[in-house]
Amino acid sequence: MPDQLIFAMExxxxxxMAGVLYALVALGFVLIYKASGIFNYSQGxxxxxxxxxxxxxxxxxxxxxxxxxxxxxxEIHHFGWHLPALAAILLTMGVMVVLAWAVNKLIFNxxxxxxxxxxxxxxxxxxxxxxxxxxxxxGADIKKLDVGLPQGINTAIDEITYGWFGYGFFIDNLDIxxxxxxxxxxxxxxxxxxxxxxxxAMRAVADDHQAALSVGISLNFIWIMVWSLAxxxxxxxxxMWGTKMGVQxxxxxxxxxxxxxxxLGGFTSIPGAIVGGLIIGVGEKLFEFAIGPMIGGATENxxxxxxxxxxxxxxxxxxxxxxxIERV
Amino acid sequence: xxxxxxxxxxxAVMAAGxxxxxxxxxxxxxxxxPYAAGGIPFADGYADYFTLLNExxxxxxxxxxxxxxxxxxxxxxxxxxxxxxxxxLGSLVYQPLSTGITYQLIPKxxxxxxxxxxxxxxxxxxxxxAVFPWLFNFPANYWDGASVAIKHxxxxxxxxxxxxxxxxxxxxxxxGKEPIRTLExxxxxxxxxxxxxxxxxxxxxxxxxxxxxxxxxxxYVIMYGxxxxxxxxxxxxxxxxxxxxxxxxxxWSGSENDVRPAGAAADGYKALTFHNLGDxxxxxxxxxxxxxxxxxxxxxxxxxxxxxxxxxxxxAMLVAEAAKTAQEIHGVSAITPAMMRDGMEALEMTEEKMAxxxxxxxxxxxxxxxxxxxxxGFAAIGQWxxxxxxWKMITDYIQSDQEIVQPLIEADSMAYAEENGIxxxxx
Numbered sequence: 001m002p003d004q005l006i007f008a009m010e011x012x013x014x015x016x017m018a019g020v021l022y023a024l025v026a027l028g029f030v031l032i033y034k035a036s037g038i039f040n041y042s043q044g045x046x047x048x049x050x051x052x053x054x055x056x057x058x059x060x061x062x063x064x065x066x067x068x069x070x071x072x073x074x075e076i077h078h079f080g081w082h083l084p085a086l087a088a089i090l091l092t093m094g095v096m097v098v099l100a101w102a103v104n105k106l107i108f109n110x111x112x113x114x115x116x117x118x119x120x121x122x123x124x125x126x127x128x129x130x131x132x133x134x135x136x137x138x139g140a141d142i143k144k145l146d147v148g149l150p151q152g153i154n155t156a157i158d159e160i161t162y163g164w165f166g167y168g169f170f171i172d173n174l175d176i177x178x179x180x181x182x183x184x185x186x187x188x189x190x191x192x193x194x195x196x197x198x199x200x201a202m203r204a205v206a207d208d209h210q211a212a213l214s215v216g217i218s219l220n221f222i223w224i225m226v227w228s229l230a231x232x233x234x235x236x237x238x239x240m241w242g243t244k245m246g247v248q249x250x251x252x253x254x255x256x257x258x259x260x261x262x263x264l265g266g267f268t269s270i271p272g273a274i275v276g277g278l279i280i281g282v283g284e285k286l287f288e289f290a291i292g293p294m295i296g297g298a299t300e301n302x303x304x305x306x307x308x309x310x311x312x313x314x315x316x317x318x319x320x321x322x323x324x325i326e327r328v
Numbered sequence: 329x330x331x332x333x334x335x336x337x338x339x340a341v342m343a344a345g346x347x348x349x350x351x352x353x354x355x356x357x358x359x360x361x362p363y364a365a366g367g368i369p370f371a372d373g374y375a376d377y378f379t380l381l382n383e384x385x386x387x388x389x390x391x392x393x394x395x396x397x398x399x400x401x402x403x404x405x406x407x408x409x410x411x412x413x414x415x416x417l418g419s420l421v422y423q424p425l426s427t428g429i430t431y432q433l434i435p436k437x438x439x440x441x442x443x444x445x446x447x448x449x450x451x452x453x454x455x456x457x458a459v460f461p462w463l464f465n466f467p468a469n470y471w472d473g474a475s476v477a478i479k480h481x482x483x484x485x486x487x488x489x490x491x492x493x494x495x496x497x498x499x500x501x502x503x504g505k506e507p508i509r510t511l512e513x514x515x516x517x518x519x520x521x522x523x524x525x526x527x528x529x530x531x532x533x534x535x536x537x538x539x540x541x542x543x544x545x546x547x548y549v550i551m552y553g554x555x556x557x558x559x560x561x562x563x564x565x566x567x568x569x570x571x572x573x574x575x576x577x578x579x580w581s582g583s584e585n586d587v588r589p590a591g592a593a594a595d596g597y598k599a600l601t602f603h604n605l606g607d608x609x610x611x612x613x614x615x616x617x618x619x620x621x622x623x624x625x626x627x628x629x630x631x632x633x634x635x636x637x638x639x640x641x642x643x644a645m646l647v648a649e650a651a652k653t654a655q656e657i658h659g660v661s662a663i664t665p666a667m668m669r670d671g672m673e674a675l676e677m678t679e680e681k682m683a684x685x686x687x688x689x690x691x692x693x694x695x696x697x698x699x700x701x702x703x704x705g706f707a708a709i710g711q712w713x714x715x716x717x718x719w720k721m722i723t724d725y726i727q728s729d730q731e732i733v734q735p736l737i738e739a740d741s742m743a744y745a746e747e748n749g750i751x752x753x754x755x
Contacts, residue, residue, distance in 0.1 A: 145589075
């Protein structure tokens with residue numbers, strides 16, 4: 001088999017894995033948009049905030065330590081514990097639920113019946129607030145996140161492919177774990193929305209707020225639940241990306257990777273987020289591999305958007321998005 | 329009531345502003361945003377050095393130092409706003425820790441007559457003081473860094489890199505592209521194969537780039553990165569099992585922030601530096617006595633001894649020494665920006681001077697002149713010791729290949745002079 005074809009196969013597989021990581025971020029956007037019609041600009045910052053909180057809880061860091069020390073002249077930084085990853089993840093999930101409640105209580109309850117653009121603007125404000133709040137709470141240093149996920153080359157795949165092609169493929173163990181987790185997450189979310197009372201209520205709210213209200217569904221509860229779910233997805237994305245690059249403020253920029261996925265997959269479809277992520281991941285990696293060297297490289301950021309725009313020409317609602325027909 | 333409020337507001341502004349006789353060294357810091365982890369230690373070191381001079385020596389030459397800090401968030405527009413907001417305070421010199429801000433400020437500081445120091449960053453050809461009278465970039469620049477990296481590789485390879493493969497992984501920006509021409513010239517001279525691998529901002533996803541590196545199997549990788557690009561690159565290099573001691577970062581890819589996320593696997597990674605590392609210096613004793621123990625440390629006070637904190641200290645030390653030189657030249661303590669420029673152009677950093685300041689062997693020796701605003705191009709190699717969690721200098725200061733670098737600086741600066749109608753002059 002020609003070398004270039006073998007290399008392309010390796011790039012293709014890595015593109016699929018990268019796509020799963022993009023899809024993880026996009027999922028959070030989809031959940032909130034589907035249930036409330038809000039495009040949540042702060043989803044990337046939520047991933048950052050969740051990861052910061054997870055590291056803080058795991059390492060026993062004192063929140064607002066800098067502020068406390070500067071105000072009271074103390075020198076406290078750590079509680080002195082180191083929690084197991086699972087306990088810290090559960091506690092962080094609790095924090096994300098509290099955040100979901102606070103966001104709805106303090107912001108969105110006051111914006112009921114406002115135009116979507118107003119709600120979008122509110123999430124921009126929320127993003128900037130949370131970025132600063134996270135900074136004050138946990139500090140701006142880059143934190144190592146280690147919840148025990150494997151990283152580095154998968155030697156089994158390396159050896160098997162070497163036996164087949166005389167060239168060992170590189171597949172990152174972390175990407176394999178991310179793929180498994182993303183698959184489980186999607187299955188769980190689909191089952192939740194299809195087979196539970198709360199899930200059906202969520203779908204009812206997504207279809208028609210007023211009709212859902214008229215049959216006794218609490219809009220407030222559903223929104224808090226959806227923001228909590230989005231917080232959970234943000235936590236999973238924060239763990240994956242934070243393990244790759246350390247927990248730092250650039251983590252919020254992963255939202256930029258989710259936008260073309262949403263454009264392509266549609267804003268309202270969970271499977272769309274996954275398929276969109278895979279297409280973007282594979283598309284940008286193969287383009288960089290095949291065309292990048294001819295035009296100076298570093299094509300991935302812009303090519304993802306070009307790819308999404310090409311799809312939009314043919315399906316403006318995205319691959320799996322709902323076709324909205326407004327009758328006058 | 330309105331009158332009272334106006335009076336209070338005016339009073340607050342006057343109290344916040346510097347006294348007219350103060351020596352004003354504005355700090356264009358970035359403590360927020362995606363690059364905060366790099367901006368904070370530099371800003372803390374810069375501030376702590378001036379605080380030390382105020383507390384221990386009463387300032388410089390009897391003049392207290394004022395250091396208004398302005399947050400840029402590493403954003404070029406905000407950097408320019410900071411400059412405009414502080415230049416009329418009597419600012420003596422600017423040190424923007426950003427090549428983007430530097431490029432925007434070059435025409436402004438030239439028109440306003442305020443010196444700017446861009447150690448290890450900014451426009452490399454600013455070294456030619458005959459073309460750029462208000463710009464200084466001592467002790468080393470990007471092109472020096474590229475050349476010193478190659479010299480180190482030559483040392484490692486017994487002086488022969490013919491047919492060796494060297495890959496440059498770079499931030500796909502004006503900054504990241506700076507070393508390309510120098511490396512191309514060095515490639516012709518020494519016969520190594522150079523390949524270029526750009527990474528788009530911000531650089532959280534580099535799988536394609538490192539798959540390419542894995543396929544190409546270079547002997548060495550040089551990196552010009554900043555921010556998250558550094559951490560991801562080091563992690564990806566670990567993932568593909570690229571040997572860390574063959575991976576050399578520029579000084580902006582050589583802080584604790586860059587290596588810690590990869591943990592023990594980052595052990596052996598190398599980075600250039602134009603100042604020394606660690607906190608084993610007499611100056612740190614003074615900092616402890618006069619700054620830290622008095623609760624006057626900048627920021628959270630948790631950056632002491634880190635690579636970027638030391639760079640902030642070093643940057644402040646260089647301009648403080650230049651201010652002293654200016655005071656000596658002009659015989660006045662309350663110097664103006666023009667006098668400060670004269671002090672910077674006459675600055676001489678010797679080992680004796682650094683030792684007397686409590687920073688023995690902290691940086692290379694150099695003498696600034698009108699023709700040479702950039703020092704002599706010395707830099708050293710640091711290596712990360714993951715077990716000890718610290719950087720260690722593993723070489724002496726190595727001079728860049730002046731035969732290659734100097735003609736490039738001459739050509740670039742003269743092209744700038746021609747484009748902008750500048751007549752180079754050292755009169």
